[in-house]
Amino acid sequence: MDRLQNTIRPYAWGSTTALPELLGTEPTGEPQAELWMGAHPGAPSRLDRGAGAVSLAELIDADPAGELGERSVAAFGPRLPFLLKLLAAGSPLSLQVHPNLDQAAAGFAEEEANAVPLDAPHRNYRDTNHKPELICALTPFDGLCGFRPAADSADLLDGLGVDQLKPYADLLRARPESDALREVFSAVLTADPEAMAETVEQAATAAARRAAEDPEGRFAADYAAYVGIARHYPGDPGVIAAMLLNYVRLAPGEALYLGAGVPHAYLDGLGVEIMANSDNVLRCGLTPKHVDVAELLRIVRFESGGPGVLRPEPTADGAEVYPTPIDEFQLSRYLLADGAEARALPDDRAQILLCTGGRVVVRAADGAELDLTPGRSLFVRAGEHVQLLGDGALFRAAVAG
Template sequence: MDRLANTVRPYAWGSTTAIPDLLGTAPTGEPQAEMWMGAHPGAPSRIDRGTGAEPLSAVIDAAPEAELGEATVKKFGPHLPFLLKILAAGAPLSLQVHPNLVQARRGYEDEQRSGVPIDAPHRNYKDANHKPELVCALTPFDGLCGFRAPGESAELLAALEVDSLEPYVDLLRAHPEEAALREVLTAVLTADPEEMRVTVTEAATAAGRLGGAHAPYAAIAHHYPGDPGVIAAMLLNYVQLQPGEALFLGAGVPHAYLNGLGVEIMANSDNVLRCGLTPKHVDVPELLRIVRFEATDPGVLRPEAAPDGEELYDTPIDEFRLSRYVRPEGAAPLTLPASPAQILLCTAGEPGVGQLTLAPGRSVFVPAGENVTLSGAGTIYRATVVA
């Protein structure tokens, strides 16, 4: 078992205080958006087994079956198949979707053949993997997830009484679900930028005046004035998670995180297609090919009781399995069964993990087959795979 030294990513949308508050460190004044735990090449965690700190990715590369487990390597290859994060949103993230596995492989191969540099700002596919993800709230957490029913979106837009939105309202009311959602999103993202800027400004002003169900979109527009993603966001379900609740985001589901602190886990990928709320590249044709144009229930997840006090967030993905242990004062020590490689993250208290004590925001990597005993009080998130 190894303590992890993790990298914090300073993306502009990050909170300046949430991650420092969790870690018990002083804020720097700069945004601290994500803390990565895992072996992603973009920011691998580091461990020290007595010969100096080295990337977890290099340790796994040197002995993948010993570190990950034979079954994991056979199923997913010689790489840790998930990435665990602490995510701290102080402003809305970009409105985005992720490809499925077939789409990711095809898109990556096409861009490789075309010679698009891997770090090019217009590159869509940084790897050949899909990116299903799960976010679990540590504080009240707001987000957008999946399309609303077209009729609901029509009513939300109509209440703004903005003349330039009336064609979208008519489309949403008159067309079948898939056609309505596709046509409106396409129209929003391909509209004249100056005309759309005016529309968004008028819509944001009206949303601020109306409040209620419109208030989240006025707040989004405050961060992204004139961005067409503000109108696209009104097509989506607004979701408020309470601590312990979670959202699962599958392929093709448009979503954005708006505010709050959470634990996020995903397949080990960086493939993102953006719809708006960003100054970054938006590839409209490729986006429209990936998006699933269907109204969905966001499906808020709550942990399900499993043996030995484990609480499991059940998802249809094998690359990751997220659960937690909420241990009260006086709880008896508990030995976790041997499993594939896992990462244990403390979010509250100071529980014992083997011979180590973890403070909030600290984590350990546990190689495959190694038993771990939990002791003391606190909350521990456990990330592993379904192998």
């Protein structure tokens, strides 16, 4: 088992305080958005087995089966198929969606055939993989996830009393739901920029008024969230597109799973995020970056429903598992107490262990122990038998099964 040296990504939307508070370090005054744990080429973790720090990606390349386990290599190839993160949002991330495997492969091949450079700002597909992801809240965590029922979105828009929004509300009521969501979503993102900027301003003003007038009202929390989004992205059509989505506040320990085609955005809070190893993101708004509306309309699933808040399910071995329908990753949580029996972890696959509270002791088969404190993590290669003790909270990331 190896302590990981991880990189913090300073994206502009990151919190200046959340990660330092968890890690027990001094804030730098700059955004600290994500701490990456894994072998992603963008910022692979490093570890030291006695000959100096080396990249986890390099170690896996040198011995994929030995590091990851034969079953993982057979299923996903000679690479770690997931990336684990601590994500600290201080302002809204872009409204976005991810393709499924077939869409990613086809989109990547088409852009390669058209000689679109991998680093081109208008490129949609950076690789051939899908990017399902799970976010688990460590603090109260605000987000947007999937389309709410069209009739509910119509009621929300009508509640603002903004004339420019009335045609959207009427359409949401008049057409079959999937068609209505597609048409309104497309109309918002392709509207005249100046006219839409004025609509966004009026909608944000109205949302602030409605939230203040009726703080216990049906959409009060939603309106307050949209006011915050508009403050960060004034005039952005994504503000109106966001009004079609479910607003959700996760309590610590609750999670969201984001599958292919589901539009979503993280707004505020600290969480543990795990995802398949991919950079394929199509943006819908709340960003100065490229928005390919035609491709979005091909990828987005225009289906309504609730946000699908997940709560961990207890297992016989003392873990709490967040159920997801994919095999690239499984996220488990262990809540440990002093004096409790040591909990053994499966040893047939690679795993990353992340402490998020208290103090966790990881004991190897030879009796060696390593302490983990909040924000610190370990890589455990396949075949290593370890046990957990201590008094704290720990997340385990591994392939499913």
